Amino acid sequence: MNSRLAKTAGLTALWLLVACFLLFPFYYAVVSSLRAGSEIFEASLWPADPGLANYRQVMIDQPFARNILNSLMVACAVVVLSLGLAVFAAYAFGRTRFRGRRLLLYTILGVSMFPQVAVLSGLFEIVRLFGLYNNLLSLIFSYMIFTLPFTVWVMTSFMRELPVEIEEAAIMDGAGPWTIVTRIFLPLLAPALVTTGLLAFIAAWNEFLFALSFTLTNEQRTVPVAIALITGASQFELPWGNIMAASVIVTVPLIALVLVFQRRLVAGLTAGAVKG
Amino acid sequence: MTSVTLEGIGKSFGKTEVISHVDLAIESGEFVVFVGASGSGKSTLLRMIAGLESPSSGQVLIGGRDVTAAPPSERGVSMVFQSYALYPHMTVRQNIAFGLKLAKAGKESIAEAVGRVAQMLQIENLLDRKPSQLSGGQRQRVAIARAIVREPEVFLFDEPLSNLDAALRTQTRMEIKELHRSLGATMIYVTHDQVEAMSLADRMVILHRGRVEQVGPPSELYHRPATAYVAAFLGSPTMNFLSPERIEGGEALLASGERIALPQGDWSKAARIGIRPEDIEIGQEGLPATVEMVEELGETRIVHARLSDGEELAIRSRALTEDDRNSQIRITFLPERLHVFDEDGRRLEER
Ligand SMILES: Nc1ncnc2c1ncn2[C@@H]1O[C@H](COP(=O)(O)OP(=O)(O)OP(=O)(O)O)[C@@H](O)[C@H]1O
Ligand SMILES: [Mg+2]
Numbered sequence A: 001m002n003s004r005l006a007k008t009a010g011l012t013a014l015w016l017l018v019a020c021f022l023l024f025p026f027y028y029a030v031v032s033s034l035r036a037g038s039e040i041f042e043a044s045l046w047p048a049d050p051g052l053a054n055y056r057q058v059m060i061d062q063p064f065a066r067n068i069l070n071s072l073m074v075a076c077a078v079v080v081l082s083l084g085l086a087v088f089a090a091y092a093f094g095r096t097r098f099r100g101r102r103l104l105l106y107t108i109l110g111v112s113m114f115p116q117v118a119v120l121s122g123l124f125e126i127v128r129l130f131g132l133y134n135n136l137l138s139l140i141f142s143y144m145i146f147t148l149p150f151t152v153w154v155m156t157s158f159m160r161e162l163p164v165e166i167e168e169a170a171i172m173d174g175a176g177p178w179t180i181v182t183r184i185f186l187p188l189l190a191p192a193l194v195t196t197g198l199l200a201f202i203a204a205w206n207e208f209l210f211a212l213s214f215t216l217t218n219e220q221r222t223v224p225v226a227i228a229l230i231t232g233a234s235q236f237e238l239p240w241g242n243i244m245a246a247s248v249i250v251t252v253p254l255i256a257l258v259l260v261f262q263r264r265l266v267a268g269l270t271a272g273a274v275k276g
Numbered sequence B: 001m002t003s004v005t006l007e008g009i010g011k012s013f014g015k016t017e018v019i020s021h022v023d024l025a026i027e028s029g030e031f032v033v034f035v036g037a038s039g040s041g042k043s044t045l046l047r048m049i050a051g052l053e054s055p056s057s058g059q060v061l062i063g064g065r066d067v068t069a070a071p072p073s074e075r076g077v078s079m080v081f082q083s084y085a086l087y088p089h090m091t092v093r094q095n096i097a098f099g100l101k102l103a104k105a106g107k108e109s110i111a112e113a114v115g116r117v118a119q120m121l122q123i124e125n126l127l128d129r130k131p132s133q134l135s136g137g138q139r140q141r142v143a144i145a146r147a148i149v150r151e152p153e154v155f156l157f158d159e160p161l162s163n164l165d166a167a168l169r170t171q172t173r174m175e176i177k178e179l180h181r182s183l184g185a186t187m188i189y190v191t192h193d194q195v196e197a198m199s200l201a202d203r204m205v206i207l208h209r210g211r212v213e214q215v216g217p218p219s220e221l222y223h224r225p226a227t228a229y230v231a232a233f234l235g236s237p238t239m240n241f242l243s244p245e246r247i248e249g250g251e252a253l254l255a256s257g258e259r260i261a262l263p264q265g266d267w268s269k270a271a272r273i274g275i276r277p278e279d280i281e282i283g284q285e286g287l288p289a290t291v292e293m294v295e296e297l298g299e300t301r302i303v304h305a306r307l308s309d310g311e312e313l314a315i316r317s318r319a320l321t322e323d324d325r326n327s328q329i330r331i332t333f334l335p336e337r338l339h340v341f342d343e344d345g346r347r348l349e350e351r
Helices: A002-034 A037-041 A053-061 A064-095 A101-111 A116-129 A136-161 A164-172 A177-206 A209-214 A223-228 A240-260 A262-270 B042-050 B092-102 B107-120 B136-148 B166-183 B194-200 B218-223 B228-233
Strands: B004-013 B016-026 B031-036 B057-062 B077-080 B154-158 B186-191 B203-208 B211-216 B240-242 B246-248 B251-253 B259-261 B270-275 B280-283 B287-296 B301-307 B312-316 B328-333 B339-342
Touching: A002 A053, A002 A240, A053 A064, A053 A240, A064 A101, A064 A136, A064 A177, A064 A223, A064 A240, A101 A136, A116 A136, A116 A209, A136 A177, A136 A209, A164 A177, A164 B077, A177 A240, A177 A262, A209 A223, A223 A240, A240 A262, B004 B042, B016 B042, B016 B057, B016 B211, B031 B042, B031 B194, B042 B057, B042 B077, B042 B154, B042 B186, B077 B136, B092 B107, B092 B136, B107 B136, B136 B166, B166 B186, B166 B194, B186 B194, B194 B218, B203 B218, B203 B228, B211 B218, B211 B228, B228 B270, B228 B339, B240 B312, B280 B312, B301 B328
Parallel strands: B031 B186, B031 B203, B077 B154, B154 B186
Antiparallel strands: B004 B016, B004 B057, B203 B211, B240 B270, B246 B251, B251 B259, B270 B339, B280 B328, B287 B301, B287 B328, B301 B312
């Protein structure tokens, strides 16, 4: 009895430790964002005089709302495009046989292994060629380089797990390809779509290097770049309060998303483990 | 009601020929069962009738109409799959109604049709469940309900009972037979279980390596198998085969010097003689044999005996028990129950 209590206590302590370790940076960002002026450099765990001044400053002094909108548009476009393409690609890879299928599949995987810097200059040329410099389209286009490989791979493996007979039953019921994709595949792949979509969203939302390289003006920047380039009143002052406030603002949507899709997310991560 | 005709059907996957030149005429309202060993092409043949696979050669006619190029939905057939293939994200009701909805049937007629088949298959209380909340037997019923709700003229079943336990299998088998009687539709059924095949079939089609080995009513196939393959395929334990040294004056001469009386006929080409385990009698005279083992099956026993030339025989008999191991017995074959096959395994007819 006693040892069981000790075990529970030990486990709880471990949990708390892990939770603190994971949450402390975010907590500290929240706290710092609430501090005013020079108080930022105090190491206390709670600000003496919490206020929203930093938030006000970020939104007014910078086109930060615009930056958030940019990020949202880019991330959403990337998610929709990569999921849409991935479903059809997965249908091809998972359901049909054609020459060079494996080669193509591994090429797609290989592409995702290039470090971003390696493709940066080449991509820059392409972006310039299409006249997309300082345009959000360049970001949407370039982000798909890293979102498509994993969405295609994940969707393909999910598609392979769906029994062919379900599809054939639908054919016997008189369903055409469009009906099969929309009424059978999409509902069955929903958990996988949510999971991969969320991962793609986070990747696009957080991306920094391409966003920094392909945009020029503050109006076209996405959030991570905007935060990095927040400047203070003089060049000798680093506006930590503003940066922290901005960081909190961009983290909240992600947390909200994960919470909203939490149940689906778990279903997606474990789907296929048990037959339905 | 509709007939199904296969004319010179062949199917190759790449270079491997899986079905070669199958001709088959299935009459309207008939219950035909395809049987054969695993890989003999039963499913492939069925899928070509369904339209899920297109034949490499030949034609499929349903109701006299050439449907070789027609998509499955235009053939008036429906299919029950081995894995049931229910739509996991839909309730039982939606599963059954899916085909009707796609056919743009009215709301009321859909509800009426679903209610009717649900009652027929006794699944009314399951209509609002998802397939994952059903047992194997219940899923099977839903799959059958989904197949019959559109009132097709031809039903195709691909090993629909193989995932059920033995008791349920026997019960569902009878229900399918009853269903056939009440619907009067043409049914084509694939199984590798010969008991299931014999109990259901009006006519059985035995497939062997993509060819039709024999077509006929179960009792004919059992009692007058056209080839040695069919003879060995049907019956459990399988038919005993003896290879005589030569034929002499209406008797087969075994290597041991023993003689077996044959019925009237021209046996000059005889290469193998078959006799079923239940057609061998243990008695006071006949061929000497040694009992090697006795299997208890409840309603009968299987005696495994060895002839003096080393050939092994299975005999269905209640006369011996496990205590008779290693004892000497004498056996006789009923001449009119002997099956004689030539070099190529073809049946030689008595006269
Ligand atoms: N899509 C395919 N591509 C290549 N070969 C195939 C394909 N489908 C079936 N085959 C081959 O065709 C042969 C017959 O297969 P089929 O599924 O018709 O056998 P079956 O009689 O239904 O066997 P089982 O009792 O195991 O279901 C097998 O040798 C199989 O390997
Ligand atoms: Mg099969």
